[in-house]
Amino acid sequence: MALVEITDYGLFCAQAGVYIDPWKPVERALITHAHSDHARYGHKSYLVHHHSIPLLQKRLGNQYYMGIEYGELVNINGVQFSFHPAGHVLGSAQIRLAYKGEIWCISGDYKLQEDGVSMPFEPVKCNTFVTESTFGLPVFNWANPTKVFNEINHWWHQQASQKRTAIIFAYSLGKAQRILKGINHDIGKVWVHNAVHELNEAHVQVGIKLKPWEVLTIDAKPQPGDLIIAPTSAETEGWLKRFAPCATASASGWMAIRGTRRRSSADRGFVLSDHADWIGLNTAIKSTQCENVWVTHGYAATFSKWLRENGLNAIDIQTPFTDQPVMDLPTEN
Amino acid sequence: MKTFVDLFHQIDQTAKTTEKVEALTSYLSSASDEDKVWTIALFTGKHPKRIATSTQLKLWAAELAQIPYWLIEESHHIVGDLSETIANVLPDYPNPSNRSLSEWMLALTAVKKQDEERRKAFLIEAWTSFTKHERFVFNKLTSGAFRMGVSQQLVVKAITRHSGIPENTITHRLMGNWSPIDTNYHSLIVASNPLDAISKPYPFCLAYGLETPLETLGTTNEWQAEYKWDGIRAQLILRNKEVFIWSRGEELITAQYPEFANLPNNLPNGTVIDGELLVYKDDRPLPFAAMQKRIGLKKVTAKNLAQSPIVLMAYDLLEYNGEDIREQPLQTRRLLLQKLIEAAHESSSDIPLHLSQAIAFDYWDQLVQERSNAPTIGSEGLMLKRLSSIYETGRKKGNWWKWKVDPMTVDAVLIYAQSGSGRRANLYTDYTFAVWNEEGALVPFAKAYSGLTDAEIKEVDQWIKKNTIDKFGPVRSVKAELVFEIAFEAIQESKRHKSGIAVRFPRILRWRKDKPASEADTLENLRKSIQQ
Ligand SMILES: [Zn+2]
Ligand SMILES: [Zn+2]
Numbered sequence: 001m002a003l004v005e006i007t008d009y010g011l012f013c014a015q016a017g018v019y020i021d022p023w024k025p026v027e028r029a030l031i032t033h034a035h036s037d038h039a040r041y042g043h044k045s046y047l048v049h050h051h052s053i054p055l056l057q058k059r060l061g062n063q064y065y066m067g068i069e070y071g072e073l074v075n076i077n078g079v080q081f082s083f084h085p086a087g088h089v090l091g092s093a094q095i096r097l098a099y100k101g102e103i104w105c106i107s108g109d110y111k112l113q114e115d116g117v118s119m120p121f122e123p124v125k126c127n128t129f130v131t132e133s134t135f136g137l138p139v140f141n142w143a144n145p146t147k148v149f150n151e152i153n154h155w156w157h158q159q160a161s162q163k164r165t166a167i168i169f170a171y172s173l174g175k176a177q178r179i180l181k182g183i184n185h186d187i188g189k190v191w192v193h194n195a196v197h198e199l200n201e202a203h204v205q206v207g208i209k210l211k212p213w214e215v216l217t218i219d220a221k222p223q224p225g226d227l228i229i230a231p232t233s234a235e236t237e238g239w240l241k242r243f244a245p246c247a248t249a250s251a252s253g254w255m256a257i258r259g260t261r262r263r264s265s266a267d268r269g270f271v272l273s274d275h276a277d278w279i280g281l282n283t284a285i286k287s288t289q290c291e292n293v294w295v296t297h298g299y300a301a302t303f304s305k306w307l308r309e310n311g312l313n314a315i316d317i318q319t320p321f322t323d324q325p326v327m328d329l330p331t332e333n
Numbered sequence: 334m335k336t337f338v339d340l341f342h343q344i345d346q347t348a349k350t351t352e353k354v355e356a357l358t359s360y361l362s363s364a365s366d367e368d369k370v371w372t373i374a375l376f377t378g379k380h381p382k383r384i385a386t387s388t389q390l391k392l393w394a395a396e397l398a399q400i401p402y403w404l405i406e407e408s409h410h411i412v413g414d415l416s417e418t419i420a421n422v423l424p425d426y427p428n429p430s431n432r433s434l435s436e437w438m439l440a441l442t443a444v445k446k447q448d449e450e451r452r453k454a455f456l457i458e459a460w461t462s463f464t465k466h467e468r469f470v471f472n473k474l475t476s477g478a479f480r481m482g483v484s485q486q487l488v489v490k491a492i493t494r495h496s497g498i499p500e501n502t503i504t505h506r507l508m509g510n511w512s513p514i515d516t517n518y519h520s521l522i523v524a525s526n527p528l529d530a531i532s533k534p535y536p537f538c539l540a541y542g543l544e545t546p547l548e549t550l551g552t553t554n555e556w557q558a559e560y561k562w563d564g565i566r567a568q569l570i571l572r573n574k575e576v577f578i579w580s581r582g583e584e585l586i587t588a589q590y591p592e593f594a595n596l597p598n599n600l601p602n603g604t605v606i607d608g609e610l611l612v613y614k615d616d617r618p619l620p621f622a623a624m625q626k627r628i629g630l631k632k633v634t635a636k637n638l639a640q641s642p643i644v645l646m647a648y649d650l651l652e653y654n655g656e657d658i659r660e661q662p663l664q665t666r667r668l669l670l671q672k673l674i675e676a677a678h679e680s681s682s683d684i685p686l687h688l689s690q691a692i693a694f695d696y697w698d699q700l701v702q703e704r705s706n707a708p709t710i711g712s713e714g715l716m717l718k719r720l721s722s723i724y725e726t727g728r729k730k731g732n733w734w735k736w737k738v739d740p741m742t743v744d745a746v747l748i749y750a751q752s753g754s755g756r757r758a759n760l761y762t763d764y765t766f767a768v769w770n771e772e773g774a775l776v777p778f779a780k781a782y783s784g785l786t787d788a789e790i791k792e793v794d795q796w797i798k799k800n801t802i803d804k805f806g807p808v809r810s811v812k813a814e815l816v817f818e819i820a821f822e823a824i825q826e827s828k829r830h831k832s833g834i835a836v837r838f839p840r841i842l843r844w845r846k847d848k849p850a851s852e853a854d855t856l857e858n859l860r861k862s863i864q865q
Contacts, residue, residue: 138400139408139421256421258345258469259413259759268346302407309401 003079003097004104004128006317011106011130013097016076018047020095020106023319030081032108033092034059034173047074049083052091054202055173070119086110087121088274089174090203096124105288106130109297111273112280113145115178117208123287130294131285134275135253136303142253142277149182152270155249156187160225165246169266172196172231174274175251177203179229180210189223191216193230235265253277285312334463336364337372337434338470344482353483357491366518367435373521374513375474376481376488381438383477384445384452387415393453394419397460413752413759416472425464432462435513441475442514485584496522501533504585531572534579535605535651535659536726540716540733547697550717550734557663557720558692558700560712561735562646563621563823564611565628569645571596571604572655578610591633592643592685599677599684603655606647606670607724608689613644618711620825621837644685647674648716651724659724666724667691700736707738713822714738740820740838743768743854744845746775747815750797751808753782761797761809762790764841766819768832770856775813778832778859779821784841793844816848817841824859834859 004013010022018028025042032038034055039046041060048056050067057065068074070093074081078100083093088109097104105126114120142148152168159166166188170176176196183190191214192200200210213229214220222228222243232250240246250266253273261269276284285293285307293314295304300316307314343356357376361369374380385393395405400422409418432440437459444455456475460468473479489503496503506522550556567586570577574597578587587593590610612623623641630637650670651659658666670688677684692703692715704715714737722732745766753762763782767775785793793815800812820842827835834856 137408137411138398138404139412139418141421141424143425257412258417262345263760299411302404306401306404 003099003102004106004130006319010319013079015099016079016081016097018076018081019043021108030095031056032086032095032106033089035089035109038108047081049091049093051206052093054205055091055199058198058202084124085119085122087112087114087118090118090177090206090208092118094124096126102127104128104130105290107132107284109134109275110284111276112283113142115145115174115274116181117174117177117203117210121284123284126288126290128292128294129285129288129290130296131281132275133281133295133298133300133303135273135277136281136295136299136306138278140253140256140277141279142256142271142273145182145272148270148272149184152179152182152249152251153184153187155247155268155270156183156227159247160188163224163245165222165224165226165228165243167228167230167240167243167246167248168251168270169230169232169235169248170251170272171274173199175272176200176229176231177208177210178272178274179251180213183227185211188225188227189214191220191222191226191228193228193234195231195234196229334432334434334437334467334471336360337368338467340372341470341473341481342466350487354487354491354494357483357488358494361491361495365433365435368433369518370516370521371435371438371513373488373492373507375479376483377485377507379513380474380477380479381441382445383475384441385456385475389449389453390415390419390456393456394422394460397457398422411759416476417469419460419472420465420469423460423465423468426461437471438474438513492522498522531575532570532577532585534568534570534577535607535657535724537566537568537581537607538649538725538733539728540718540735541728541730543717543734543736547700547736550697553695553697555720557667557718558694558703559648559689559716559718560692560707560710561714561716561737562609562611562618562689563711563713564609564618564624564646567608567610567645568651569593569596569604569606569608569647570652571600572602574602589627589630589633590643592638593645595681596677596684596686599680600673600686601654603652604673605650605652606645606673606686607649607651608645608647610643611646612641613685613687614642618646620711620823622825622827622835642685644687646687646689648689649724662721662723663718664720704736704738708823740822741824742818742820742842743859744816744848744852745779745819746813746850746853747793747811747817748775748777748813749808749810750793760790761794764793764817766817766839767813768854768856768859770832776832776856778830778834778856779819779836779839781817781819781839781841785844789844813850816845816850816853818843818845832856832859 001014003015004011009019009024009026011020018030019026020030021032021038022029023040027044029043029046031046031048034052039056045064045066046056047066047068050069053065053067068083070083070085072082080098082096084096086092086094086108088111092108094105094107094110103126105124107130109132110121112121156166168179170179172195176192177200180190193216197215200213203210216228228243248266249268249270250264251270251272253271253275254260255269256271291313293307293312295314295316296319304314304316340356340360344353347353364372391402391405395402405418405422408422409415412418444452459471463471489500492503493500511521566581568579576587576593576596577585578590578593580586611618627637627641627643647670650666653669674686674688677686694700700715707714714735717734717736719732745768747764748767749765750761751763753760763780765777766779766781767777770776797809797811801809802812803810819839821836821839823837825835826833
């Protein structure tokens, strides 16, 4: 029997009796990171990188969490488990399993760019690599983040000079903190939506240095020229009216596609992603020196075909992640 | 090339026409004359023909990007735009080219005549000297289908703001068959042309739809009623023994309607008539479909003239004996118009000019009857104009009202869907609707795009993806389940359509979530409305 198999509940290691990022409630779950499609509600116990605990606390409340350090070894019924930096969001980890000389690495979500918040990605040598493929097409290649932040600063400055409030919509865990850290605070004051504020606090709690922010409470009054960071879900007409005159932008890897950019209700799109781009995915896979690849989460069929043509034993596996009509719901989890 | 690419992105990133015009104006003030001419040409539909097929483009890009052909195809399928796909699979090249827009366009024109190897080498040289943004715009320019989110009118506005030359003059100067290869900016835009003044049209006066009951308009003897015709609103100008015809879109369309070439023999100089171009046969106007056969014809043949002869249904007179009479009351203008037309008909037996007849009425109720009769004579409703009104500029409320026949509606079943283009690529937004025939099968009869809210479009899109029966190319056939109320303006028989009917201006009124597909309308019902 393979060391890891795919079941109705998720990726399962039968020898150890544990699931990795299961999508149905189980006894023992190992969680790669705190995004909601990976860390779900209802498991009896959660083994996570210890930085993920305050994040999960905000999302799932009090649960039975166990924290682990990067590189620390845990033995479960003969299987050796360890967590390694994935560079995706705070506390994100690739989970390594070793048993009788066979090594697996389940990457969860990852990126190779450094974001200044999460621990940078470290390749893990393995026989079988389970990879995401959210942006597994050659049309997705990210620009240097410095360049993107220059664009964002320029845009914010433009809005400020026209006496408008600038609003950036971004995923509240990971992207929001990355933006808060990356932008130039000399342009104006930065406000964050309460959902972002709570996650910011969880970052600070584990010693991550962010930059100053104001909380966007019900009666907060941002001035023209200020910047607001909010999750996409906050955007409703009534909410936006509070800040008129304002300009909106969306920060996501999907903004690389003109069609998505134009369809989005935001005025501007910035291409900023916490996932690996095409080159990143290929580089990461090469650096693991694996023979087998399981592809999940995105353009799995296309990307695995490409890997097979390049001599790897690659298959796409069906997970609830891949079922998402990715082009239609551009939410990066 | 950089400044043009910036202009493209500025226009691409805004939906506000004022910002578009601003971007274009400031571009014009900094661009070289050569680039200006090319930009004006590109923005008004004069783009170079493509130099490679899409298969060639994909093959060459795959080779350069070192990825297989199928992967380019797959990416194209997801992105929805080949220019963008090719732009994105290649990296930003660090050595950006300094060639200007006009230099690139001239090189492109020159290479078109060369063999495949040279054309490939040219494209690869171009692709590897651009950033992604530049490469995308370049690919669009060379795709043979360059389209910008600006109308000709906005381009004209920007040129006017840049040059100070009036819009009508610019519109006129942009007409015709000039080519950016051998035209310079000065002779195209700046040099004064004696024809400008004599061809100059007046701004059209437009009416709003009537919103209140007829009685609220006051007493009937203050009003003129006439039929509203469904053709091309146009202005016929006769000055210096020359005829000019302008469409409401401020397009000079004289050459397309040779029927009017002889009018200088029948009408005095200094005449400007506002009216509607219609195909007119056997003493009655034909439906708009007949008009469509004449629209955009590059060359009008004797056969076209015989099959779809055009007349101008004259509504109003704006210039009489060279004098602008728009400030005089409608009553006066109409009398002069009638006199002119009668005199013209006396001078010759075959004048393509008809007076739009006023409908006699004493009570408002009579007009209700007249309006319901309108479709039987091929009219789309009534126009009500205050007899004392001047000829206004643009759309004004109060003195002119259009009172159209209520649109016909039908409940139809969604059977095919196709993804939209541009901002709606990857969303299924173009729908084909069907009604039941006598054998109990669904027959498609109309395509419609507009009418749903964004939330509804999303919901329908999700539903389509879950209920696809078959895919052929970009089209999906879906389970016959969703019912929509479709409105349309006119219906007529059509041999080209499977259903045997064609409807005009179909649009979605609402999603009938309350109706099962089995209760949708029948073809028989639709056919009945043709006879009405
Ligand atoms: Zn994630
Ligand atoms: Zn994920």
